[in-house]
Every structure is written in C-alpha cells, then in structure tokens.
Amino acid sequence: xxxxxxxxxxxxxxxxxxxxxxxxxxxxxxxxxxxxxxxxxxxxxxxxxxxxxxxxxxxxxxxxxxxxxxxxxxxxxxxxxxxxxxxxxxxxxxxxxxxxxxxxxxxxxxxxxxxxxxxxxxxxxxxxxxxxxxxxxxxxxxxxxxxxxxxxxxxxxxxxxxxxxxxxxxxxxxxxxxxxxxxxxxxxxxxxxxxxxxxxxxxxxxxxxxxxxxxxxxxxxxxxxxxxxxxxxxxxxxxxxxxxxxxxxxxxxxxxxxxxxxxxxxxxxx
Numbered sequence: 001x002x003x004x005x006x007x008x009x010x011x012x013x014x015x016x017x018x019x020x021x022x023x024x025x026x027x028x029x030x031x032x033x034x035x036x037x038x039x040x041x042x043x044x045x046x047x048x049x050x051x052x053x054x055x056x057x058x059x060x061x062x063x064x065x066x067x068x069x070x071x072x073x074x075x076x077x078x079x080x081x082x083x084x085x086x087x088x089x090x091x092x093x094x095x096x097x098x099x100x101x102x103x104x105x106x107x108x109x110x111x112x113x114x115x116x117x118x119x120x121x122x123x124x125x126x127x128x129x130x131x132x133x134x135x136x137x138x139x140x141x142x143x144x145x146x147x148x149x150x151x152x153x154x155x156x157x158x159x160x161x162x163x164x165x166x167x168x169x170x171x172x173x174x175x176x177x178x179x180x181x182x183x184x185x186x187x188x189x190x191x192x193x194x195x196x197x198x199x200x201x202x203x204x205x206x207x208x209x210x211x212x213x214x215x216x217x218x219x220x221x222x223x224x225x226x227x228x229x230x231x232x233x234x235x236x237x238x239x240x241x242x243x244x245x246x247x248x249x250x251x252x253x254x255x256x257x258x259x260x261x262x263x264x265x266x267x268x269x270x
Contacts, residue, residue: 087209087234090147095161095217099224100152103258104196105244111228114192118176121250126179133174135228138212141165141173146209148234150241151270153259162232164213168206177202177250188255189231192246199255199266200233200240209234212245237268 116138120129147161171177177184187205190197204210211232214221221227226243233240239259249255260266 083203083207085235087148090149090159092147092161092218094159095147096158097217098158100238101243102224104191104193104242105223105226106195107193109192109223109244111223114228116229116245117247118174119247119249120176121179121182121184123179123182123252129176131174131176135214138165138170138214138229141169141212144211146211146234148209148232150234150238153237153239153264153268161217162211162213163215164211164229164232166208167210167212167231168208170212171206184250185252186250186255188247188249188251189242189245190247190249191242191244194246196242196258197256198231198240198242199257199260200236201267202250204233204236204269207233207235235269237270239264240268 115132115134118131118133120131122128142165143163144166145161145163147159149157150160151157177187184202187200187202188197189200200210209232213226213230213232214228216222216225221230226245229245231240231242231245254266257266259268
C-alpha cells in the first residue's frame with residue numbers, strides 16, 4: 001500500500017453536464033482569486049484594526065479600548081470575589097522558592113530599624129492619626145501558616161508556604177480602618193522608598209487568606225523576598241503581593257497602583 005502523501009495541485013473539478021472544461025477552469029481560477037482577495041482584505045483589516053487600537057486616546061496610560069477590557073476584567077473579578085471563596089491550599093512539601101522583581105528593594109535597608117507606619121482612616125471631621133508598628137507587634141498576633149499558589153501575571157506559578165498574621169486580625173486589634181462610624185473603602189501599601197505601591201479594596205485586604213507575612217517556606221523573609229514584612233493575597237496576581245511594607249493608609253479614593261499605571265488591571269484578581 002502506498003502511504004505517500006500527494007502534495008501536487010488538485011485536479012480540476014469534473015465538468016457538469018454540458019459545461020466545457022475551459023469554463024470549469026475559469027470558474028476555479030475565479031474562486032481562487034476571490035479567496036486570495038478576501039484573505040488579503042482580512043489581513044489588511046487586521047493590521048489596520050491593530051493600528052487603530054494603538055492610536056486611540058489613552059485612558060490611564062493605555063489606549064481606551066484596552067482600558068475598557070481591563071476595567072471589564074476588574075469588574076468581573078470583583079463580582080466573583082467572596083470572603084468565603086478561598087484559594088486552594090497545598091501540602092507544605094510542594095513549596096518552592098523563586099525570586100522575581102526587585103522594585104522597591106534596591107536601596108540600602110537595615111531590617112532592625114524597620115517600622116511600619118499606618119495612616120488611620122480619617123473621613124471629614126476625623127483627626128489624622130499615624131501609628132507605628134514593629135515586627136514584634138505583628139508576630140504577637142495569631143500566627144497563620146498556609147501553602148498557596150503564587151500566580152504571576154506573566155504566566156508562571158509556584159507553590160509557596162507563608163507564615164504571618166491575617167490583615168483582618170491586625171485590624172481587629174488596631175481598628176485603624178474605621179472612624180466616626182464609617183469605614184474606609186480602600187487600602188494603600190507602599191515600600192519604604194516609595195518606589196513600589198499597590199492598592200486593594202478593603203474587602204480584599206480583610207479576606208481570611210490575606211496576610212502580613214514574615215516567613216516564607218519555613219524561613220524568615222530574606223531581603224529579595226521582602227524582609228521583614230510583606231503582603232500576601234492569594235486571590236490576586238503576584239504584582240499585588242507588595243514586598244517590604246513601609247506604609248499602609250486607609251482611604252476612600254482608589255489609591256495609586258504601580259502596575260495599573262503601566263497599563264495592567266487595577267484589581268489584578270484571578
């Protein structure tokens with residue numbers, strides 16, 4: 001049996017009754033030309049459409065059609081969010097290390113001198129308050145140990161074991177997100193050098209798996225991983241897991257976010 005594939009041109013279709021083969025050939029050629037023209041027009045439309053998208057006026061640094069898609073993704077993520085929806089957890093034995101990103105970590109830094117400054121929520125009429133915390137203050141809160149998947153917006157992911165205090169436990173002991181019977185809508189977190197910053201909805205910050213983290217894979221945090229204290233929020237991509245918390249502020253307006261300013265989705269949930 002001959003299994004050789006024949007890559008030669010296909011034969012002309014059989015002539016319908018009464019139609020000369022020359023006419024069949026002309027019809028076949030006409031169909032080929034139409035297909036070529038349609039394909040070419042589609043390709044040009046694709047190129048033209050892409051150029052059109054890239055030349056649209058910017059909205060927060062991104063051509064507005066892309067910004068509309070990102071905003072829609074953010075709304076979908078927010079609609080899907082539930083305090084009872086938990087990220088999957090894994091055996092601690094599956095945890096691995098990977099270091100990625102050093103924005104906000106480049107300046108010389110003495111861990112022993114670290115203090116976390118928290119700007120309390122101050123709606124109209126409430127006095128401004130700033131309180132400082134040491135790493136021992138955070139470690140005095142109930143200890144939480146969990147192994148979750150850290151997902152990068154670039155497409156890779158790893159399992160990581162985290163140890164720290166729930167953000168919600170921190171706020172229960174230090175009610176800095178409320179004042180005059182009102183509650184802040186957002187949380188801003190910034191590195192000590194103010195070069196990296198993220199924003200969260202307060203509802204995401206008090207999710208039971210959002211941690212103020214001081215250990216990773218059984219060891220105290222190292223400098224490249226955000227020592228002495230970092231944010232962990234498993235329902236968000238890694239760009240939200242701010243390393244080395246310097247300042248936290250509770251506010252009503254959506255705070256600045258480093259990667260949102262580069263064109264990414266502000267919510268960055270998955």
